[in-house]
Amino acid sequence: MNQDQPTCHSASPEPSPSETFVAFTAGLWKQNPVFVMVLGMCPTLAITNSVRNAIAMGLATTFVMASANAFISMVRKLVPKQVRIATYISMIATSVTIVDYLVKAISIPVYKALGPFIPLIVSNCLTLERAESYAGKNPIGKSILDGLGMGLGFTFALTCLGTVREVLGAGTFLGFPLFGSNFEPWVLFLLPPGGFITLAMWLLTFTLWRERSDKRKRAREAALEKPVEIAS
C-alpha cells in the first residue's frame, strides 16, 4: 500500500506544495482506506444502507480523524514510546465523545440511524492506523490534511457503497425515489448480506480497474523504453 507514495513524490515537479497536496489526496484515491487498505470495515458495511447515513458516518469519521490527528501531532514529540498507544487512544476517544455529542445535538434521527457506530469509531482500525503511521511522525498541518483526506476518502467509499445499496435496495437516492413507485426493490441490499456483496463488487471493480491501468502503464513504459534501447 505504501509504495504508492514515493512514486507520487518523485513524479511531482515541485516538492513542497505538492507534498501537502499528496497528503490530502492520497487517502481519496491512491490509498483509499476502504478500497485499497481495507480498513474500517465495520461502519463500511453496517452504515451504508442509505446514502444519507453513509455520508453522515463518513463526515463523523472525518472529523474524528482530523481532530485526533491534530492532537496527536501536537504532542507527538513529548510522548514516550511506551505510552504511545494509550495516549493516542485517549485522544481518539476524546474526539469521538465530542462527535458523539455534536451529532446528537445536530440531529437525533441521524444519531439513531448511526446507532452504536459513532462510539465505535474509537476502535476503527483506520483512526489508530493513521495516528500511528502518519500523525505520530508528521507536523500538525500535514496531519490534519491527512486526517481530512483519509476521512474524505472514507466518506467517498461509504457513499459509493451507500449509493448502490440504496438505489438497488430501495429504489431511492438520498430518499428521492428514482424509478417510480412500481420499482421492485432488491431488499437484499439493505440487509447484512447486501453489505458484503456490495463491498465485494466494489473491490472487484477496483481490482479490475487497477489491473487494467497497470497494464496500460506497463505498456506505456515499454513503449517509452523501446526507442531508448534502439538509440543506445
Added chain:
Amino acid sequence: MNWLSSRSFSQGVHVPEFKDATCRLPIRRLPFAPVLIVPLSQHTGAPAVSIVREGQEVVRGEPIAKAGGFVSVPMHAPATGRVERIALAPTARGDLSPAIFIKPYPGASQEILYGAPQDIEHMTPEQIIAAVQETGVVGLGGAAFPTHVKMKLPEGKRVDTVIVNGCECEPYLTTDHRVMVEQPAEVLAGARIAMKAIGASRAIVGVEDNKPDAIDALRKAAAPYTNLTIQSIAAKYPQGAEKILIQVLLGREVPSGGLPSDVGTAVFNVATLAQIGDLLPRHQGLIERVVTITGPGVAKPGNYLAALGTPLRWALEKVGCNAGVASVILGGPMMGAAVGSLDVPLTKGVTGVLVLTSREVNGSRKIYPCIKCAACVEACPMHLNPSRLGLLARKERYEEMENVFHLNDCFECGSCSYVCPANIPLVQYFRLAKQMNRKRKAIA
C-alpha cells in the same frame, strides 16, 4: 461361496477378477530363451556379486553370484550354458543394471544337476536362515524382499504366528492360485520351515474364497498338522497387503511405520514358501518361477514356469500376442508397473505379465475436479483421506500431506484411483509427493 463365514475388512474395493482365463490351466514350462539375462539385483537390498567370468561354463542350478551382504541373496544359473558377457541390461524400472548374460546350450536339459539333500529336522533356526539365504529365495509375491531377512527377528521381538498369504487379490493373476492347487504340500512344508526358523507356534494360511479348489487342496494337505490352519476370507482388494491381512486374520494392527513383527507375526507369500519347501531339503537355488502371462492381448494365456532371466519379448512371442497391444504390465493391474521396453528379463519379483490392448488402456478418460464423493475415503484400506491428499498435492503442499494426513502410510494399492469417478491420478500424485518429501529431507 461361504461369504457368511468369510472374514474380511471394512474398506477396500471390489475389482472385477478376470482370473477365469488362467485359473484352471495347469502350470506349463516355457523353453529356454536363446539368451537368459540374470540381473544381479533382482531383490530389495544390496546387489549380488558375480562369481563367474565371461566365457565360463555354468551348470543349471550352480551359484553364479554370491550375496552382497546380509540383506542380499545369491543368484543361480537358470540353465546349463556359457556366460556370454557380464554387462548392463535394462530393468523394469527403466534404468540399466549389471546382469549376467547366459547363453544356454542348445538342447540343454531342464533337469537340475546341482544340489544335495540336507536334513532340515536337525538344523537350528540360525542354520535354517543361512540355508534360506543360500537358496536365493526372495518374496515372490512381488516385493522381492529377501526371505531370510524376514525370518531373522530383531532383538527382543517375538513372533507367535506365521501368516501365509494366499490371497492373490490382484485381478488377472493366478500364480499363487495354481501353486496352491498344484503344490500344497510344498507350501505347507515351507510354512513349517518358516515357523521353525522364527519360533512361531502356529501358521495360518489366508486364502480368498474365490479359490475354493486351492482351499480344498491345502486343507487336505494340512490334515495331519494341528498347528496349520487354512482360513477362507472374503475376496476383496487389497486383502493381500501384509498389514491388511494381519488385521483380517489376527485382528492386530501394525503400527504406522512398523513391521509385522511388532505385533508378533510374520507374513510370507505362498509361492515363496512353496519354493523354500521345495528347494531347502535339496539344497538347491531359485532358478525359475511361475508367472501368469495373461490379458486381452495374449493368445495363449496361462501360468508358465519360466527360467529366471527369460527376456519378456521372447516369453510373449512364445505365448503369442494379439494385434493392438498397447501396454505390457509386470505384476497385476492395480499395483504393477508398465514396462517401457520388452527387452527386460523376468526376475524373481515378477508375478505376472499383463498385456492390455488399446481398448483397456483408454488414456482419453477425462480428468474432472474432485467432487468429494468420498468413494476414495471409503476405499482406502489404510483409512486415509485420499480426497484431501489429492487436493493438497495439486497445490504442492507435500509437507502437510505427510505431517497431517499420514501420506507415508499409503502403500499405493491404487484403490482410490480405481474408484475415483473424476479419474484423478491419486496414486501418481502420492508417489510424486513422497518423492518430493524425500528430496526435501535429503537436502535438509
Added chain:
Amino acid sequence: MTNSWQMIRLLGAVSLLCGLLIVGTQVNTAARIRSNQETIMRESVARLLPGIEKQIVYGIQPSGDLIILPGIEVSGPRFFAGYDAAGNFLGVVMEASERGYADVISAMYSYSPDTRTITGFQVIDMKETPGLGNKISSDLPFLENFKHLDATRPIATVKHGAKKNPWEIDAISGATISSRAVGRMLQKSVAEVAPVIERNLDRIKRGQ
C-alpha cells in the same frame, strides 16, 4: 525515575486536556440535545393526537400512583396526556415495544380512555424485513386497523382478510410475525397501563 515521572506528568496532562474537551462539549451541547429530544417526542405525540397544544408526561410509580415528570429525560413506565388549545383532554399516548421478526419493534400509540379504544399507532424503531415486516409502519390497510381498535377485549391479530371483530387486527399478508408482534405489544401495554389511567382519569383530565 525521572522518566516515569515524566510519563505520569504527560499522561496527566493528556487526561486533563481530554477531560476539559469532553466536559466542554458536554456542557455546550446538553441543552441542544435535550431540546432536540423533546421536539422529536412532541412531534411524535402530536402526530398521534391531532390538534394537541399542550402535553404532560406522567410517570407511573411502582405503587401505581402518577407523578408529573419534568421532561422526557426520565425513562421508565410513563405516558403522555394531550390537551387542545382550550385545555380539553384529547387522549393519551403510550409507548410499547415487543420482539418482532428481526429485533425489537418499539412504537407509540394513542389511546382514548373514554371510549377505551386505540386511535392511532406509529412505529418508532424497528429492523423488520424491508418490503415485508416493515410494512407495519407504512401499510395503509394495516394502519387502518388502529383508527378504532376496541381495547375492551384482549387485542388479537388474525390472518390477513379474516378480521371480523373490532378488537381484532387484520395482519399483513406475508408478515404474520411482525403483525402479531404489534398485536401482542398493544395487548400487553393496554392491559398494563389502562387500569392506571382509568383510576386517575379525573386527575389527568384536569391536567394535574
Added chain:
Amino acid sequence: MKPVIELRTSPHLHAPRSVETIMRNVVYALLPICAYAVWLFGASALALLVTTTAACVATEIFICKMSGRESSVGDFSVIITGLLLGLILPPGFPLWMAAVGGFIAVAPGKMLFGGLGFNVFNPALVARAFLQAAFPVAIMGYTPALAVHRLSEFIPTTFAIPLIKAAPLAGWIEKTRVDAFSGATPLMLEKFDHVHSELWPLLIGQRAGSSGETPALLIFLCGAYLILRRFMDWRIPAAMLTSALVSSAAFYFSDPSRYPNPFFMLLSGGMMLGAMFMATDPVASPVTPLGIWIYGSLIGLITVLIRLKGGLAEGVMYAILLANAMSPLIDNVTQPRSYGARGKEVA
C-alpha cells in the same frame, strides 16, 4: 507428455463410474420430478424450469469463455443446478428474477470458487437464499396445485416486467382455484394459523409449494433410484430424515396440541427434495464416514428448529447452507483414524 506418464502408472484398471455418468443420472432422476411439477402447476412451471436452466448454462458458458477455460457444461452439473433452482422456486415466480437467480447460482455460487468441485455451498441454494432475501414478497407468491387453466395459461406473475413489481396474484387464484386457497403452503398454514394438513396430498404433492418440492413420494423414489445405482450417498438422506423425524417427534410428544405430527414434518415443505437432492451434493458435504452422519443429522435438526422455533415456516434451505458452511469443520474434526495410528501413539 502428461497422458503418457499416466498410462504408465498403476492402477491400470478403473471403475466404470465417472463424474459425467453420476451427473447425467442425477439429471435423469430429476426429470420425472420436473414433469410432475409441470403437470401440477402448469405452463408457468415449465417456463420457470427452462429459464433457470438456460440462465445457469448461459452463465457458465459466458464465464468459461471470459476466463479462457474449456467449457464445463458437458459435465451436466450446471444443468442439475438449473433444474434444482427451478424446482425450489414458487411456480409463478417472475422469470426475470429466476434468471437473476440462475446467474447468482453459477457466477458467485460456483464459478467464483473455481467451478465444479470447489463450491463451498450448494449453488442452487445460494441462489434461492439470495432471491429469498432480495425479493421476499415475490418468493411467497404460492399458487394452488392443479389450478383449472394451468396448462393453457401462465400465472400472471410469470411474465412480470423486469425490475417492476409484479401484480398481485389474488385475482388469478380466485379465477382458477379448485377449492379454497389461502395463498399459503401447508407449512405456513401449520405454523401461522395452526391449520393441519392431510398427509396424503403431501405424499402425492397436490398442495401449494415450490414447483418441485411437493411430491414427497415421487422425490423419494427418484432419490432411491440414484441410491440403488450408487450414484448418491444414502447416508445423508438417511441421517437427515431420521434426525428430523426424531427431533420433531420429541417436540410432538412434549406437546401434541402445539407441534405438528413428525410425519407431517417429513413430507411437507422442501424436506424430501432437500434430503434427496440438495444435502446430497457431494461437493459441499463432508467426506469422512462419521462426518457424513453428523452433517445429515445437523441439517435435520436445524430444519426442525427453524420450522418450530424460528420465524420462518420453512428452514431446509438455511439448514443445508449452514451445514455446508460447517462441513469443513466437520471434516476436520472427524478425520478417520488411519490404520496403525494407534500403535504409533503408543510407540
Added chain:
Amino acid sequence: MNESLSHIFVDALLINNFVLCVFLGMCSFIGLSGKFSTAWRMGVSVMFVIIVSSILSYGTNLVLVRFHAEYLRIITYIVIIAATVQLTEMFIKKTSPALFRAMGVYLPLITTNCAVLAVPLFQTSRNYSFVQSVVFAIAASGGYTIAIVTLSLVRERVELSDVPSLAKGTALTLVLAAILSMAFMGFAGMGNGG
C-alpha cells in the same frame, strides 16, 4: 424490556450474530480468518477479553452513573479494554510462555476490535443487569468465535480450489461472508415463532 437470559443468548449468538448481522469486529473477521489456527486463537482471546471487560465496565458504569459522569463512558470503556488486553498479555506472558507465543500476536489487535467495545456499550444502552450482561458477553463473543472459525475453515478449503485470480483475496472472503450471513438469516425470529 425484560429479556429472558436464553433469549439474550440465542439473539446475540445466532439471530443478531455480532459479525454476520451487526458487522462488528469486521477487520479481524476479514483479516485474520485466513487460517484456522489463527482464527480460533483470535476467537478465544476475544472471548476472554470481552467477558472480562464486560464485567469490569459493568462495575465502572455503576460508578459513572452514580457521579453523573456518563459523558466519560466511551473513554473509560476503551481504557478498560486496553487495560484488560495489557493485563491479559502480561499475565499470560508470566504464567504460560507457550500460550503467549500462541496468542501474543493477537492480543494487541483486540484493542481495535469494535466487537469488544460494542459489548459494554450495548449492555449499557440496553440496561442489562449484571447476569444479563455476562450472558450477553458470552453469547456475543461466542457468536464472533463461531463466525470467524467457520469462515477460516471455509477459506482454508477454498484455498485448495482454483479460484480465478481476479477474485482472490478480500472480495472472495466477502462473498463467503455474504453467503454465511444469508445462511444466518434462517435464525431470524428464533424463539419467537409460536
